[in-house]
Amino acid sequence: xxxxxxxxxxxxxGKTSILLRYVRDEFAEKQQSTLQASYLDKRISVGATNAQLxxxxxxxxxxxxxxxxxxxxxxxxxxxxxxxxxxxxxSKVQKWIKELRxxxxxxxxxxxxxxxxxxxxxxxxDEAQVFEYCKSVGAKHFYTSAKQNVGLSECFNDLAKNMVExxxxxxxxxxxxxxxxxxxxxxxxxxxxxxxxxxxxxxC
Amino acid sequence: xxxxxNMDDYLPPSTSEPELSSLSDLLSPSSAAPPSDxxxxxxxxxxxxxxxxxxxxxxxxLRSKDAEIRALKQKLAAALAxxxxxxxxxxxxxxxxxxxxxxxxxxSLGSSPGGALGAAPATRNRQNTTDLINVRLKDKxxxxxxxxxxxxxxxxxxxxxxGxxxGxxDQPIFGRGADDAGETGxxxxxxxxAxxxxxAxxxxxAKGGLFDDTEEDDVYDYKGTGAGAxxxxxxxxxxRSADPGQPAPPAGGEAExxxxxxxxxxxxTSLLAGLTDISxxxxxxxxxxxxxxxxxxxxxxxxxxADDALSYKDFLTRLMLPDSSDIVDFIRRxxxxxxxxxxxGTPPAPAARAKxxxxxxGGREIQSRCSGFGYxxxxxxxxxxxxxxxxxxxxxSARNGLEKYVMTKIADEAFKAVVDDEADRAITRRCKLLxxxxxxxLDINPEICNDTVFSxxxxxxxxxxxxxxxxxxxxxxxxxxxxxxxxxKFIEGxxxxxxxxxxxxxxxxxxxxxxxxxxxxxNCEYIEAYCNRNxxxxxxxxxxxxxxxxxxxxxxxxxxxxxxxxxxxxxLLADSEKQLKAEEDAAAKK
Numbered sequence: 166x167x168x169x170x171x172x173x174x175x176x177x178x179g180k181t182s183i184l185l186r187y188v189r190d191e192f193a194e195k196q197q198s199t200l201q202a203s204y205l206d207k208r209i210s211v212g213a214t215n216a217q218l219x220x221x222x223x224x225x226x227x228x229x230x231x232x233x234x235x236x237x238x239x240x241x242x243x244x245x246x247x248x249x250x251x252x253x254x255x256s257k258v259q260k261w262i263k264e265l266r267x268x269x270x271x272x273x274x275x276x277x278x279x280x281x282x283x284x285x286x287x288x289x290x291d292e293a294q295v296f297e298y299c300k301s302v303g304a305k306h307f308y309t310s311a312k313q314n315v316g317l318s319e320c321f322n323d324l325a326k327n328m329v330e331x332x333x334x335x336x337x338x339x340x341x342x343x344x345x346x347x348x349x350x351x352x353x354x355x356x357x358x359x360x361x362x363x364x365x366x367x368x369c
Numbered sequence: 370x371x372x373x374x375n376m377d378d379y380l381p382p383s384t385s386e387p388e389l390s391s392l393s394d395l396l397s398p399s400s401a402a403p404p405s406d407x408x409x410x411x412x413x414x415x416x417x418x419x420x421x422x423x424x425x426x427x428x429x430x431l432r433s434k435d436a437e438i439r440a441l442k443q444k445l446a447a448a449l450a451x452x453x454x455x456x457x458x459x460x461x462x463x464x465x466x467x468x469x470x471x472x473x474x475x476x477s478l479g480s481s482p483g484g485a486l487g488a489a490p491a492t493r494n495r496q497n498t499t500d501l502i503n504v505r506l507k508d509k510x511x512x513x514x515x516x517x518x519x520x521x522x523x524x525x526x527x528x529x530x531x532g533x534x535x536g537x538x539d540q541p542i543f544g545r546g547a548d549d550a551g552e553t554g555x556x557x558x559x560x561x562x563a564x565x566x567x568x569a570x571x572x573x574x575a576k577g578g579l580f581d582d583t584e585e586d587d588v589y590d591y592k593g594t595g596a597g598a599x600x601x602x603x604x605x606x607x608x609r610s611a612d613p614g615q616p617a618p619p620a621g622g623e624a625e626x627x628x629x630x631x632x633x634x635x636x637x638t639s640l641l642a643g644l645t646d647i648s649x650x651x652x653x654x655x656x657x658x659x660x661x662x663x664x665x666x667x668x669x670x671x672x673x674x675a676d677d678a679l680s681y682k683d684f685l686t687r688l689m690l691p692d693s694s695d696i697v698d699f700i701r702r703x704x705x706x707x708x709x710x711x712x713x714g715t716p717p718a719p720a721a722r723a724k725x726x727x728x729x730x731g732g733r734e735i736q737s738r739c740s741g742f743g744y745x746x747x748x749x750x751x752x753x754x755x756x757x758x759x760x761x762x763x764x765x766s767a768r769n770g771l772e773k774y775v776m777t778k779i780a781d782e783a784f785k786a787v788v789d790d791e792a793d794r795a796i797t798r799r800c801k802l803l804x805x806x807x808x809x810x811l812d813i814n815p816e817i818c819n820d821t822v823f824s825x826x827x828x829x830x831x832x833x834x835x836x837x838x839x840x841x842x843x844x845x846x847x848x849x850x851x852x853x854x855x856x857x858k859f860i861e862g863x864x865x866x867x868x869x870x871x872x873x874x875x876x877x878x879x880x881x882x883x884x885x886x887x888x889x890x891x892n893c894e895y896i897e898a899y900c901n902r903n904x905x906x907x908x909x910x911x912x913x914x915x916x917x918x919x920x921x922x923x924x925x926x927x928x929x930x931x932x933x934x935x936x937x938x939x940x941l942l943a944d945s946e947k948q949l950k951a952e953e954d955a956a957a958k959k
Contacts, residue, residue: 167906181869203854203870204911221911224874226812228930232918239905 166216168328170321171237173261174246175254176225179280182311183246184220187321209322211329218325220244233261234268241328242274244320249279249308250287255295262302274327275304278320283310677760684770692755696746700775702727703742707735707779714782732782736898739775739783743901746771765903772901773838780837784891787898792890799923800885801949805941810931811875814860822856826877827884833892839900842892843909850912853877874915881919893917 172180185202203222208215223229223236237243245261247254258277265273277299279290299306305323309316679687688697706727710717714731722729730738750756750767759767776783808818829849836842853876857868886892896913904910922930928938 167903169906176871181871184869202868203873204908206908219906219908219911221914222870224870226871226875228811228926229874229918229922231925232921235918235921236914 166214166329166332168216168218168241168325168332169239170218170220170242170244170324170328171240172220172222172244172246173233173237173258174225174280175227175248175251175257178225178246178248178251178254179311180222180225180246183244183278183280183309183317184222186311186314187317188220207321209325211322211326214329214333216325216329218321233264237265237269237273240269240273241332242276242324244276244278244324245304246278246280246309247290248281249290250281250284252289255290259298262304266302271303272331274324274331275302276320276324276327277304277306278309278316279306280309280311282308282315283313678762679759679766679770681770681773684766685774687755688770690755693753696749696753696755699746699749700771704775704778706730707732707738707782732786735779735783735786739779739899742775743768743772768901769840769904772899773840776838776840776899783899784895787894788888788891789894790891792894793888796890796920796924797885797887798949800882802942802945803882803923803926805945806879806882806931808875808879810933811878812932813875813879814872816860817856817872817876819856819859822852823880823883826850826852826856826880830880830884831886833886834888839896839898840904840909843896843900843904843913846916847909847912849880850877850915853880870915874918877915878919878922881916882923889920893920 172184174180181202184205188202188205188207205220207218207220209218210216221236221240223233243261243265245258247258262275265275277295279295295306305327307316307320307323309320311317687693705725706729708714709729709731710721710725716722716731717725717729747764747768750759750764750771756764756767808815826849829845829852833842833845836845850873853873854868857872881889893913893916900913905913928935931938933941
C-alpha cells in the first residue's frame with residue numbers, strides 16, 4: 166500500500182529536518198544518494214499491513230502558499246509542523262487546516278507536530294490553546310524535536326495507522342498489493358467493449 | 370513538430386548498441402572532425418569521375434545537385450547553430466538522451482575552459498550536419514533515379530545507420546527544416562534499412578513493426594521459433610531500450626584527463642555523478658539501470674536496484690517469449706484499435722474492417738481506454754503464468770515498460786486528445802513576459818545561481834518534447850530536478866545541509882521560467898492523462914508536481930510574491946509587455 170504524506174508548515178519550522186531525521190535514522194548505514202530531503206520513501210508496517218510512505222516536502226514561504234493544493238490534492242495524510250518558539254507558525258497551521266478541510270475534506274488524515282521541543286524554554290505557543298484547537302479540528306498532536314530525535318516515529322506511526330485504516334475502510338483489504346487501484350474496477354467494462362470478438366489476454 | 374512524425378518512427382529503431390557507441394566516438398572531442406563526411410564526399414567524387422566517361426550528361430546533373438547540396442549544407446549548418454543555441458539537446462528518440470546527459474558533459478569536459486557548454490552542441494552540430502547531408506545527398510540522388518549507379522550506396526554507407534536516424538532524431542532540432550529532413554530521412558531510412566547487413570533488423574524495420582496488423586505473420590513467425598525471436602527482439606529493440614539513466618560513454622573519462630580546467634571539469638563530473646547517483650538510487654520503476662564500471666564519474670556504487678526489476682529491453686525480450694503470446698496479441702489489438710490497420714489513426718476501409726479482429730476506435734475515448742487498458746494489463750501481469758512470479762519490482766517494470774511501449778506507438782493520437790493550445794500560449798507568453806525575474810527576486814541563495822547548473826537543468830526540461838511516452842517525459846522533469854538538487858552539494862559549507870523544498874522550489878521556478886519549454890502545458894496534461902497513477906506517487910510524481918506548481922506560480926505571481934517593490938515590478942512588467950507586443954507585431958507583419 167502506498168501512502169502519500171505531505172509536509173506543510175511555514176519556512177524554517179524544521180519540516181526538512183524532521184523528514185530527514187525520520188527517514189535517515191533508519192537507513193543511516195546505507196544512506197541513499199542524497200542530501201536531498203524533499204522527497205523520501207520509507208517502508209513501514211502497520212499491524213499486518215506493509216505500507217510505503219512517500220513523504221513530500223513543500224515550500225513553506227508565504228509566496229508559495231497558494232500552491233499548496235497542487236501537492237495535497239491526492240494526499241492520504243498531512244503532517245503540519247509548527248515551531249513552538251514561533252507563535253506565527255502556529256497560526257499558519259490553522260490556516261492550512263482550514264484550507265485542507267475545504268479542499269480535501271475529511272478524507273485526509275491530519276497530524277500536527279510542535280517541533281523544536283528542545284527549545285522549551287523559549288516557548289511562545291500556549292500549550293492549552295494548542296490542545297484545544299487540535300481537539301476541535303480532530304487532529305492528533307505530537308511534540309517533536311528533529312534535533313534530538315524526539316517523537317518522530319510516534320508521530321509518523323500514528324499518521325500511518327490512521328491512513329491505513331481510512332484506506333481500508335474505503336477500499337477494503339484488497340488494496341494491500343501494488344496499491345492504489347481500488348475503485349477502478351468498473352474500467353474493465355470499457356475494455357470488454359473494446360474487444361468484443363477477441364479472446365481475453367490473461368486473467369481478468 | 371514531434372507529433373507530426375510518420376509511422377516509421379514506430380519502427381524498432383535502426384541503431385543498435387554498437388552503433389551508438391561508434392556515434393559517441395564521433396561525438397567525442399578526439400575525433401571531432403567527422404571522417405564519414407569527408408570519405409563519403411571523396412568516394413562520391415571518385416565515383417563521379419568514373420561515371421563521367423560513361424555518361425557526361427548525368428555527371429552534369431550530379432554536379433549541379435552536389436552544388437545544391439553544398440549550399441544546403443551551409444544553410445543547414447547556420448540553421449542548426451541557431452536552433453541548437455536555442456535548444457541544444459532536444460532529441461526525438463530515446464536513444465539519444467542516453468548520450469546527451471552524459472555526453473553533453475563528457476564532451477564539454479574536453480573543451481577549452483569557458484567553452485564548456487558550447488562544445489557539445491558544436492560537435493553534435495557537425496555530426497548532425499554530416500548525417501543530414503548524407504541523407505540529403507542520397508535522397509537527391511534517389512529522386513533523380515541515380516540510385517542504381519551506386520552513389521547513393523556510398524552516401525548511404527557513410528551515413529550508415531546514422532542516416533536512418535536522421536529522420537527521427539534530427540527532426541525536432543531542425544526547426545523549420547524539420548519536415549524536409551524528416552521526409553528525406555525516412556525515405557533514406559527505408560532504403561538504408563533494406564540494405565542493412567543485419568537481416569533481422571531490415572525485416573523488422575522495412576515491414577512496419579511488431580504489432581502492426583499487416584505483419585501478423587511476422588509476429589507469429591518469431592513467436593514460434595525461439596532463435597528467431599531472440600534475434601529479432603535483440604536487434605530490434607536494443608536501441609530503443611537505451612534509456613536516459615544510462616551512464617556516459619567512456620569517452621567522457623578520457624576527456625576529463627585531457628581537460629585543462631581541472632576544477633571546472635571536476636565540478637561538472639561530480640554534478641553528473643550527483644545526477645547519476647540520484648537517479649540510480651531512485652526507484653527501479655523508472656528503469657534507471659545501475660551499471661558500474663561504465664561511468665566515468667566517481668559515483669559511489671549505488672544501492673543495487675531490486676533484483677527482479679527489469680530494464681525496458683529485458684521487459685520486451687521477455688514479452689516476446691512464446692508464453693506471453695496472448696499478452697502480445699492483446700496489446701496488438703489494443704494498439705490496432707487506436708491506430709487502425711493503416712497504422713496512422715485513419716479508419717479502415719469497410720472491406721478491411723471486416724478482416725480485423727478488433728474494433729476500430731481511433732482517438733475516441735482514448736484517455737479512459739488507455740487507463741482501462743493499463744489497469745487491465747496490470748491485473749493480467751499479476752496473475753499471468755509467465756509473469757506472476759516476477760516479483761513486485763518486476764511487475765512494476767512490466768507495467769511501466771508496457772506503458773512506454775504502447776504510448777510510444779499511440780502518442781500522436783493520445784496527444785491530440787489532450788493538447789491545449791491556449792494554455793500553451795499562455796504559459797509561453799507569461800514566461801517571456803516575466804523573463805526579467807532574477808533569482809534574487811525569489812530570494813535564491815546566490816551561490817546556487819550557477820549558469821552551468823541552470824542551463825543543464827533547462828536542457829533536461831526541454832527534452833520533454835523529444836519523448837513520446839509519458840514515463841520518458843516525466844523522467845526529463847525528474848532529471849532536471851535531480852540536477853538542481855545535486856547542485857546544492859557544491860555550495861561551500863553546505864555539504865551536509867539538507868535541501869528541502871524551501872530551497873529547491875524557487876530555483877526550479879527559475880529554471881522553468883528560463884527554459885520556456887514549448888507546449889509545456891500540453892505536455893503536462895499528457896503526462897497527467899496517461900501516466901500510471903502509481904508513478905505519480907513516486908519521486909517522479911513529486912518532481913512533476915513541482916513542475917505544476919512552478920507553472921502555477923509563473924502564471925499567477927505578482928509583485929507581492931516577489932522580493933521587489935510593487936512600483937518596480939509594474940514598471941518592469943509594462944516594459945516587458947511593450948517589448949513583447951512589438952515582437953508579436955513584427956512577427957504578425959512577417
